[in-house]
Amino acid sequence: xxxxxxxxxxxxxxxxxxxxxxxxxxxxxxxxxxxxxxxxxxxxxxxxxxxxxxxxxxxxxxxxxxxxxxxxxxxxxxxxxxxxxxxxxxxxxxxxxxxxxxxxxxxxxxxxxxxxxxxxxxxxxxxxxxxxxxxxxxxxxxxxxxxxxxxxxxxxxxxxxxxxxxxxxxxxxxxxxxxxxxxxxxxxxxxxxxxxxxxxxxxxxxxxxxxxxxxxxxxxxxxxxxxxxxxxxxxxxxxxxxxxxxxxxxxxxxxxxxxxxxxxxxxxxxxxxxxxxxxxxxxxxxxxxxxxxxxxxxxxxxxxxxxxxxxxxxxxxxxxxxxxxxxxxxxxxxxxxxxxxxxxxxxxxxxxxxxxxxxxxxxxxxxxxxxxxxxxxxxxxxxxxxxxxxxxxxxxxxxxxxxxxxxxxxxxxxxxxxxxxxxxxxxxxxxxxxxxxxxxxxxxxxxxxxxxxxxxxxxxxxxxx
Amino acid sequence: xxxxxxxxxxxxxxxxxxxxxxxxxxxxxxxxxxxxxxxxxxxxxxxxxxxxxxxxxxxxxxxxxxxxxxxxxxxxxxxxxxxxxxxxxxxxxxxxxxxxxxxxxxxxxxxxxxxxxxxxxxxxxxxxxxxxxxxxxxxxxxxxxxxxxxxxxxxxxxxxxxxxxxxxxxxxxxxxxxxxxxxxxxxxxxxxxxxxxxxxxxxxxxxxxxxxxxxxxxxxxxxxxxxxxxxxxxxxxxxxxxxxxxxxxxxxxxxxxxxxxxxxxxxxxxxxxxxxxxxxxxxxxxxxxxxxxxxxxxxxxxxxxxxxxxxxxxxxxxxxxxxxxxxxxxxxxxxxxxxxxxxxxxxxxxxxxxxxxxxxxxxxxxxxxxxxxxxxxxxxxxxxxxxxxxxxxxxxxxxxxxxxxxxxxxxx
Numbered sequence: 001x002x003x004x005x006x007x008x009x010x011x012x013x014x015x016x017x018x019x020x021x022x023x024x025x026x027x028x029x030x031x032x033x034x035x036x037x038x039x040x041x042x043x044x045x046x047x048x049x050x051x052x053x054x055x056x057x058x059x060x061x062x063x064x065x066x067x068x069x070x071x072x073x074x075x076x077x078x079x080x081x082x083x084x085x086x087x088x089x090x091x092x093x094x095x096x097x098x099x100x101x102x103x104x105x106x107x108x109x110x111x112x113x114x115x116x117x118x119x120x121x122x123x124x125x126x127x128x129x130x131x132x133x134x135x136x137x138x139x140x141x142x143x144x145x146x147x148x149x150x151x152x153x154x155x156x157x158x159x160x161x162x163x164x165x166x167x168x169x170x171x172x173x174x175x176x177x178x179x180x181x182x183x184x185x186x187x188x189x190x191x192x193x194x195x196x197x198x199x200x201x202x203x204x205x206x207x208x209x210x211x212x213x214x215x216x217x218x219x220x221x222x223x224x225x226x227x228x229x230x231x232x233x234x235x236x237x238x239x240x241x242x243x244x245x246x247x248x249x250x251x252x253x254x255x256x257x258x259x260x261x262x263x264x265x266x267x268x269x270x271x272x273x274x275x276x277x278x279x280x281x282x283x284x285x286x287x288x289x290x291x292x293x294x295x296x297x298x299x300x301x302x303x304x305x306x307x308x309x310x311x312x313x314x315x316x317x318x319x320x321x322x323x324x325x326x327x328x329x330x331x332x333x334x335x336x337x338x339x340x341x342x343x344x345x346x347x348x349x350x351x352x353x354x355x356x357x358x359x360x361x362x363x364x365x366x367x368x369x370x371x372x373x374x375x376x377x378x379x380x381x382x383x384x385x386x387x388x389x390x391x392x393x394x395x396x397x398x399x400x401x402x403x404x405x406x407x408x409x410x411x412x413x414x415x416x417x418x419x420x421x422x423x424x425x426x427x428x429x430x431x432x433x434x435x436x437x438x439x440x441x442x443x444x445x446x447x448x449x450x451x452x453x454x455x456x457x458x459x460x461x462x463x464x465x
Numbered sequence: 466x467x468x469x470x471x472x473x474x475x476x477x478x479x480x481x482x483x484x485x486x487x488x489x490x491x492x493x494x495x496x497x498x499x500x501x502x503x504x505x506x507x508x509x510x511x512x513x514x515x516x517x518x519x520x521x522x523x524x525x526x527x528x529x530x531x532x533x534x535x536x537x538x539x540x541x542x543x544x545x546x547x548x549x550x551x552x553x554x555x556x557x558x559x560x561x562x563x564x565x566x567x568x569x570x571x572x573x574x575x576x577x578x579x580x581x582x583x584x585x586x587x588x589x590x591x592x593x594x595x596x597x598x599x600x601x602x603x604x605x606x607x608x609x610x611x612x613x614x615x616x617x618x619x620x621x622x623x624x625x626x627x628x629x630x631x632x633x634x635x636x637x638x639x640x641x642x643x644x645x646x647x648x649x650x651x652x653x654x655x656x657x658x659x660x661x662x663x664x665x666x667x668x669x670x671x672x673x674x675x676x677x678x679x680x681x682x683x684x685x686x687x688x689x690x691x692x693x694x695x696x697x698x699x700x701x702x703x704x705x706x707x708x709x710x711x712x713x714x715x716x717x718x719x720x721x722x723x724x725x726x727x728x729x730x731x732x733x734x735x736x737x738x739x740x741x742x743x744x745x746x747x748x749x750x751x752x753x754x755x756x757x758x759x760x761x762x763x764x765x766x767x768x769x770x771x772x773x774x775x776x777x778x779x780x781x782x783x784x785x786x787x788x789x790x791x792x793x794x795x796x797x798x799x800x801x802x803x804x805x806x807x808x809x810x811x812x813x814x815x816x817x818x819x820x821x822x823x824x825x826x827x828x829x830x831x832x833x834x835x836x837x838x839x840x841x842x843x844x845x846x847x848x849x850x851x852x853x854x855x856x857x858x859x860x861x862x863x864x865x866x867x868x869x870x871x872x873x874x875x876x877x
Contacts, residue, residue: 066792127598402684442672445665447663
């Protein structure tokens with residue numbers, strides 16, 4: 001098989017550009033995953049400890065503001081709260097810019113794509129104002145360093161991440177017979193108990209998949225086993241034995257936690273789930289759907305799943321299986337780029353000045369990127385549920401969302417670049433061998449440079465990968 | 466996963482109902498041009514019924530006590546010293562016990578015409594945590610608890626309405642309308658999604674997408690919907706000023722009315738801005754103004770004969786604390802209010818069982834005690850206007866909802 005570097009850049013990377021040489025082969029693509037993370041160094045994103053610190057500042061400011069209500073101190077406390085709110089919004093804009101610019105400027109775009117893939121697989125969101133914009137730090141701390149390691153380590157990092165525990169209500173889940181539940185029942189006459197949300201999603205979304213071999217009893221038992229997982233804004237992740245349901249739990253026939261409650265039992269269960277054959281199948285299929293096609297070749301999926309099973313979930317080996325299979329390289333472009341990847345590929349194709357993008361204030365970032373993305377159907381870092389963004393092409397190309405894409409590519413490039421490139425040359429750079437006669441004609445026949453560039457970016461060829 | 470599908474009796478084996486499936490189906494409609502009602506006129510003989518339903522989600526948690534002010538309750542005045550209501554403080558008397566916030570003054574003629582009603586002290590089954598996120602999830606999923614379904618109740622309704630197709634229901638605006646997520650095809654558009662291309666660019670775009678049915682269909686549909694929406698300003702709504710001049714919330718209502726004059730039967734959209742923790746007097750008035758404008762735009766846009774068959778339901782994820790907080794606002798609560806408008810509504814009255822505001826009558830000593838389930842009122846409205854059976858409501862639309870007594874909110 002002849003390696004097609006351009007196709008690699010489009011399908012497994014962030015699109016073509018004039019500045020970046022496509023990879024020379026499969027080894028080159030894989031080597032990029034373990035090379036120094038220069039994209040992260042160039043465009044830094046804070047770790048989750050910083051997000052927690054900012055969240056704490058916000059909570060304290062709000063408390064102070066509420067306490068000062070009706071006193072002379074109110075105005076000052078109110079402005080302090082507003083300032084912290086503004087700071088969170090500024091941070092969010094700068095983290096978004098960093099995510100975008102990493103895709104636009106990286107030499108190892110496969111790493112960016114995989115980071116996006118796993119950020120989606122392990123979707124977590126802040127449900128309160130203090131944590132609302134902390135998804136990027138979560139990805140940076142918990143996921144990005146582990147995307148080419150073992151799946152079980154990635155799974156454990158995601159499931160014990162404070163933002164995940166918050167998002168799927170695990171931090172409130174209490175063993176019905178735990179010391180804490182007994183205490184609350186005695187003191188307040190209230191029954192507190194289990195929340196199954198995280199346990200269910202770990203089985204259904206993160207590991208086995210919805211068709212996997214588990215039932216409601218497994219969900220319940222795993223939820224009991226998970227009790228004790230929690231976090232605090234001061235310390236981050238904590239294991240709280242007083243919240244944990246005593247006694248052993250049985251998940252998929254395996255018994256965990258026979259002794260006193262401890263974190264190790266939870267981690268053992270997660271490792272077993274990570275190595276389960278159904279998980280291999282589920283992850284293999286998701287990778288193939290995400291990178292190759294909505295309806296991937298079954299042999300491709302089987303090949304990737306077999307490598308997952310054989311290596312115990314060594315993700316670098318799993319990716320190798322994905323990109324070495326001929327079915328991953330069908331020449332016609334298939335999947336539609338989701339809005340974020342779409343905008344990033346425009347920045348990459350046009351070699352948008354990174355420093356200029358990074359210098360945008362939050363209002364301009366909203367105007368140029370975040371609001372248009374929402375109109376395209378992707379509210380940044382807020383998918384509708386823990387199952388993340390849609391993979392189906394048709395989900396993104398609705399009349400309304402396509403209209404938003406076309407509006408954006410008619411107007412934003414001008415704002416982004418100042419002067420527009422020659423549409424014909426831009427088409428050559430952005431599409432390489434994918435540029436066919438018809439599209440070449442369309443771009444050249446446009447009445448204005450703006451429309452020529454807009455049509456190029458609105459073309460199905462540019463929007464698919 | 467507890468979902469409540471009609472087609473698959475075995476809920477545990479049911480395939481995941483895709484939360485964005487409505488987008489998929491909306492686009493599928495676009496990609497088969499022959500099937501598009503815009504391009505090929507289709508007869509709608511089998512359309513569910515002639516009744517029109519508009520659901521407005523008031524996101525943020527509307528304060529029931531300030532909107533339908535219970536000035537007849539002896540405890541009310543003391544709870545709301547700064548946010549005083551009732552006829553002595555500008556409220557518009559409704560029935561000698563409740564008064565309407567002046568922000569909805571524009572709807573008083575509708576009240577006097579018996580086409581406007583309220584339900585007090587209602588909520589979804591959601592309790593305790595008072596999170597917008599989960600509260601809206603329950604409101605739109607229509608389920609007894611959180612995270613029980615990824616699809617929405619209005620979509621499940623479509624799945625059992627005979628003759629329903631993609632144009633039957635419209636999600637309008639940029640806001641994600643979870644209540645329409647699910648297996649049934651629905652349409653989606655926002656008046657500000659207009660796609661204005663020069664004639665040359667339009668021809669070239671059509672040429673460029675020719676080999677790609679997904680893009681070609683969506684593009685044709687977007688251009689068609691744009692032309693369609695721009696005709697709203699042509700004086701058909703009876704309002705002055707072009708569409709471009711009217712604020713976004715009115716354009717959404719105009720567009721909803723336009724669709725409901727045609728083949729659509731159901732429209733859903735959001736009005737935000739109800740999370741009034743601070744300076745409620747100012748923010749609530751603004752949001753109520755938008756709500757009143759929207760309902761009036763619907764009335765004007767639909768015209769008397771269709772308005773007569775219309776039920777507008779405005780619901781929110783929860784009410785707010787009965788006590789005013791220290792910043793001139795109110796915090797997240799439980800019991801709230803819903804609004805009903807339209808010619809189909811048995812208006813001119815405040816429904817619901819008023820629990821009272823004495824300390825002992827409150828929920829957790831802080832919230833208005835919910836005495837009714839919003840799902841039950843919505844269910845009865847669907848039953849009375851669209852003929853949905855009580856069994857279907859209970860089994861599919863609003864799982865396990867209580868429908869023992871008909872509150873009589875719809876005209877006979």
